[in-house]
Amino acid sequence: MSGVKTILAFDTSCDDTSVSLVQGETILVNVIASQVELHKQFGGVFPTVAKQAHIENIEPSLLLALKRTGLTLEDVDAVAVTVGPGLAPSLEIGLTFAKNLAKKLKKPFIAINHIEGHLLSPLAKRQTRKIIEVKAAKKTHEKKVKFPVLGLVISGGHSDFVLIKNFGEYVRLGFTIDDAAGECLDKIGRMIGLGYPAGAVIEEFAKLGDAKKYEFPLPMTDSRDYNLSFSGMKTFARNLISKLEQEATGRGENGLNKQTIYDLCASAQYGVFRHIIHKLDKILAKENIKEIWLGGGVAANQTLRKLLRFKANQHGLVFRAPYSKKLCADNAAMIGVVAAKKLERGDVITGPRAIAKIDRQPRWHIGEELR
Amino acid sequence: MKILKVNESNQTKVIDEIVQSLSRGELIIFPTETTYGAGVDATNQAAVNKLLSYKTRREGKPLSIAVPDINLAEQYVEINETARKFYATFLPGPFTIISESKHKTAQGVESEFGTLGVRIPAYQLDLDFLKAFGKPVTATSANAASKPSPYSIEDLFKNLSEKQKSLIDLVIDAGELPRNKPSTIIDTTLSAPVELRQGDLAVEGVARIEDREVDFISESEQETKDIAKRLLLKNWKKIKTTGLIVGLDGELGVGKTVFTKGIAEFLQVKDTITSPTYNYVNEYDFVRHEVAGKFYHFDVWKVGTKEELERLDFYKILKPHHVIVIEWWQKISGFVSDLEVGLLEVRLSENDKGQRELRVRQK
Numbered sequence: 001m002s003g004v005k006t007i008l009a010f011d012t013s014c015d016d017t018s019v020s021l022v023q024g025e026t027i028l029v030n031v032i033a034s035q036v037e038l039h040k041q042f043g044g045v046f047p048t049v050a051k052q053a054h055i056e057n058i059e060p061s062l063l064l065a066l067k068r069t070g071l072t073l074e075d076v077d078a079v080a081v082t083v084g085p086g087l088a089p090s091l092e093i094g095l096t097f098a099k100n101l102a103k104k105l106k107k108p109f110i111a112i113n114h115i116e117g118h119l120l121s122p123l124a125k126r127q128t129r130k131i132i133e134v135k136a137a138k139k140t141h142e143k144k145v146k147f148p149v150l151g152l153v154i155s156g157g158h159s160d161f162v163l164i165k166n167f168g169e170y171v172r173l174g175f176t177i178d179d180a181a182g183e184c185l186d187k188i189g190r191m192i193g194l195g196y197p198a199g200a201v202i203e204e205f206a207k208l209g210d211a212k213k214y215e216f217p218l219p220m221t222d223s224r225d226y227n228l229s230f231s232g233m234k235t236f237a238r239n240l241i242s243k244l245e246q247e248a249t250g251r252g253e254n255g256l257n258k259q260t261i262y263d264l265c266a267s268a269q270y271g272v273f274r275h276i277i278h279k280l281d282k283i284l285a286k287e288n289i290k291e292i293w294l295g296g297g298v299a300a301n302q303t304l305r306k307l308l309r310f311k312a313n314q315h316g317l318v319f320r321a322p323y324s325k326k327l328c329a330d331n332a333a334m335i336g337v338v339a340a341k342k343l344e345r346g347d348v349i350t351g352p353r354a355i356a357k358i359d360r361q362p363r364w365h366i367g368e369e370l371r
Numbered sequence: 372m373k374i375l376k377v378n379e380s381n382q383t384k385v386i387d388e389i390v391q392s393l394s395r396g397e398l399i400i401f402p403t404e405t406t407y408g409a410g411v412d413a414t415n416q417a418a419v420n421k422l423l424s425y426k427t428r429r430e431g432k433p434l435s436i437a438v439p440d441i442n443l444a445e446q447y448v449e450i451n452e453t454a455r456k457f458y459a460t461f462l463p464g465p466f467t468i469i470s471e472s473k474h475k476t477a478q479g480v481e482s483e484f485g486t487l488g489v490r491i492p493a494y495q496l497d498l499d500f501l502k503a504f505g506k507p508v509t510a511t512s513a514n515a516a517s518k519p520s521p522y523s524i525e526d527l528f529k530n531l532s533e534k535q536k537s538l539i540d541l542v543i544d545a546g547e548l549p550r551n552k553p554s555t556i557i558d559t560t561l562s563a564p565v566e567l568r569q570g571d572l573a574v575e576g577v578a579r580i581e582d583r584e585v586d587f588i589s590e591s592e593q594e595t596k597d598i599a600k601r602l603l604l605k606n607w608k609k610i611k612t613t614g615l616i617v618g619l620d621g622e623l624g625v626g627k628t629v630f631t632k633g634i635a636e637f638l639q640v641k642d643t644i645t646s647p648t649y650n651y652v653n654e655y656d657f658v659r660h661e662v663a664g665k666f667y668h669f670d671v672w673k674v675g676t677k678e679e680l681e682r683l684d685f686y687k688i689l690k691p692h693h694v695i696v697i698e699w700w701q702k703i704s705g706f707v708s709d710l711e712v713g714l715l716e717v718r719l720s721e722n723d724k725g726q727r728e729l730r731v732r733q734k
Contacts, residue, residue: 157648
C-alpha cells in the first residue's frame with residue numbers, strides 16, 4: 001500500500017444508510033442503501049423510518065463497499081462516523097456499529113459532524129484510473145483551496161452559511177430560523193400535489209415555467225443578520241394556490257392546469273433561491289471570501305448552481321460543488337473526506353475507553369466543539 | 372408577629388396600622404371577599420422578595436396587585452377597551468383583570484409575559500387601607516403553593532411552616548370568612564379575552580382556558596406564541612407530574628412551527644427551533660425555574676404506522692418533565708391512547724380575515 005490512508009466511513013444521520021471507503025479526497029466507493037443498489041439486491045421497499053432499516057442495511061452495505069473495491073477490513077486505517085446532527089435513534093445505529101468496528105480492528109476512530117461532510121463534499125474526487133480522465137479533471141478540482149471559503153449547505157434538512165477559515169475552523173454565519181430551503185420547496189410541491197419530497201419534480205417543472213409569473217415575498221430583508229426564513233413563503237404559496245384553484249374552478253376547470261403548475265414551480269424555486277442569493281450578497285459585501293462552495297441535497301439543482309457560479313464569477317471567486325448527485329444527498333463519502341482531513345491533523349480518538357465515551361449529538365451545530 | 376382582631380369600632384386604627392406596616396416593607400395577612408390574602412408593597416423589592424419566599428415555589432406563576440380604584444390601576448397597567456369594560460362591570464369584585472404591565476412594580480410581581488393582574492376587592496376595609504396607602508399591594512392568597520385556600524387564620528396557620536410564620540409581620544383577623552372561591556382571572560391582553568381561572572362568578576361569552584374545548588383568535592405570530600405560552604403555564608403542573616403531549620394540526624404554512632416556537636420560549640429553550648420535518652424529531656434541553664426537562668418537536672407527516680412511531684423511540688419519551696410537540700398529530704393520534712400523560716390538542720386554521728383560529732382541546 002502507498003502512504004495514502006484508507007478510511008471507512010459511515011453515515012446513518014437520517015433515513016439513508018451509507019458506507020464509503022475513501023483515500024484522502026478520493027472516493028473509492030459510496031454505497032447509499034436506501035437508493036438503487038440495495039433495493040436492487042433485495043428487490044423490496046425499505047421502511048421509511050430509519051432505525052430498523054439501518055440495523056438491516058449497515059452490514060450488507062459494508063460488505064458491498066468492500067466487494068466493490070476489492071479491499072478487506074485489514075486494509076482500513078481508520079473508522080469514521082457521523083455523530084450528529086441528525087435523528088438520535090438513527091445516529092445511534094451507525095455510531096455503535098462504527099465504534100465496535102474501530103475497537104475490533106484496533107484502528108483510530110473519527111467522530112464527524114454531518115454538516116461538515118456537506119461542507120467539504122465539493123472537494124470529493126472521482127477515482128481516476130485512466131490518464132485521459134486525469135487530464136480532464138485538471139480544472140477547478142485541481143486548484144488549491146484558498147481560504148477563507150464561504151460554504152453553503154442547502155438541503156431538505158439544513159440551510160447554513162458557514163465561514164470556513166481553514167479545515168476544522170468553522171463559523172456559522174447564518175442559518176434558517178424555521179424550514180430548510182429544500183424542505184420549503186418539498187412542501188410547496190406537496191401543496192400543489194406533486195408528491196413528497198417534490199424538490200426534483202419542481203426543478204424539472206420549473207424549466208417549463210415562468211419564474212417571474214408569481215412574485216414570492218423576499219423574507220427578512222429588514223433583519224441585518226445572515227439568517228434565512230422560509231415559513232412566510234409557505235404561507236404565501238398556500239394562499240396563492242388556493243386562490244388559483246378557486247379561479248380555475250370559476251372557469252369550470254378541474255384543478256390547476258399544467259402551465260399554472262409549471263409557473264408555480266418556477267416562481268417558488270426562484271423565490272427560494274432569490275432569498276438565498278439576497279443573503280449571500282450581504283455576506284459577500286461584508287466578509288472577505290475567496291471561494292464559494294455548495295453542498296447538500298439542493299446542490300444537485302442546476303439552477304441554483306448556475307446562480308451561484310454566476311455570483312462567484314461576478315466577484316472573481318472560485319466556485320465548487322460536488323461532482324455527483326449522490327454526493328449532494330446524505331452519504332458517507334463526504335464523511336470520509338472530512339475524516340481524511342481530521343486524520344491528517346491527528347484529530348482522532350484512540351483506545352477503547354475514549355471511543356466508548358463518544359455519544360451521539362443530534363443537535364451538533366457546525367463550529368461547536370464535540371461534547 | 373402582631374395579630375389584630377378587626378371589629379366595627381377599631382377600623383380606623385387597623386387601617387393606620389396596616390399602612391404603617393406596609394410602609395415599613397412588612398408582610399401582612401388580610402381578609403378579602405374571597406380568601407385571606409398575603410400583602411406587601413408591590414413596588415418595594417425587598418418586601419416582594421419576602422413575600423416570594425413566603426409563598427415558596429412559584430415557578431412562573433405571577434402575583435397580582437390590589438388597588439382601590441381604576442385611577443391607581445392605570446398607573447401600573449395599560450387598560451385597553453376590553454379591560455375597561457370588565458372594570459366597569461365587575462370591579463370591585465372577586466375578579467382579577469390582567470393587562471399589559473407598565474413595569475413599575477417590583478420584580479416577581481408581573482408575569483413573565485409582561486402582563487399584570489389587577490384586583491379591586493369588594494371589601495370595604497381593603498378599599499380603605501389601599502386608598503390610604505396610595506400604592507398597589509400584592510394580592511395573592513395567603514396559603515403557600517399547593518396548600519388549600521385559607522378562610523380563617525386558624526386554617527392558614529395549620530398549613531404554614533415555622534419559617535413561613537416567622538416572615539409574617541401583621542395579621543388582620545376578621546374571623547371566619549365566607550367560603551368564596553379565589554377570584555376569577557380574566558386575561559384581556561389577547562385579541563379576545565380569556566378566563567384563566569374561574570372563581571364563583573363566571574363571565575358570559577368569555578373563553579375559559581380550563582374548558583375541555585376553548586377557541587382562541589390570533590392576530591399575529593407574536594399572539595400565537597403568547598397563546599401557546601399561556602396554555603403551557605396552565606399545564607405546568609402536568610408537565611412536571613406526567614409530561615405533556617401537544618398535538619398540532621393545520622395546513623402547511625398556517626403557523627404550527629410558530630406555535631411551537633412559543634412553547635420553546637415558555638420553556639426557555641436556548642436553541643433556535645427549526646422544522647423537524649427532515650429529521651422526524653428535534654430534541655432540546657430546557658431549564659425553566661430550575662426545573663430541567665426535555666423538549667421534543669416531532670413532524671410525523673411521513674409516519675404511517677405504530678411500529679414506525681416506536682422506532683422513533685416515541686413511547687420511551689412519554690414521561691414527567693418532557694414536553695412533546697407533534698405536528699400532524701391526527702396521523703398518529705390513533706396510536707396514542709390511554710397514556711399516563713397530559714394531552715393538549717391544537718388545531719390551527721386561517722379565517723377569511725387572515726386571522727389564525729386556534730381550537731384547543733385538552734384532557
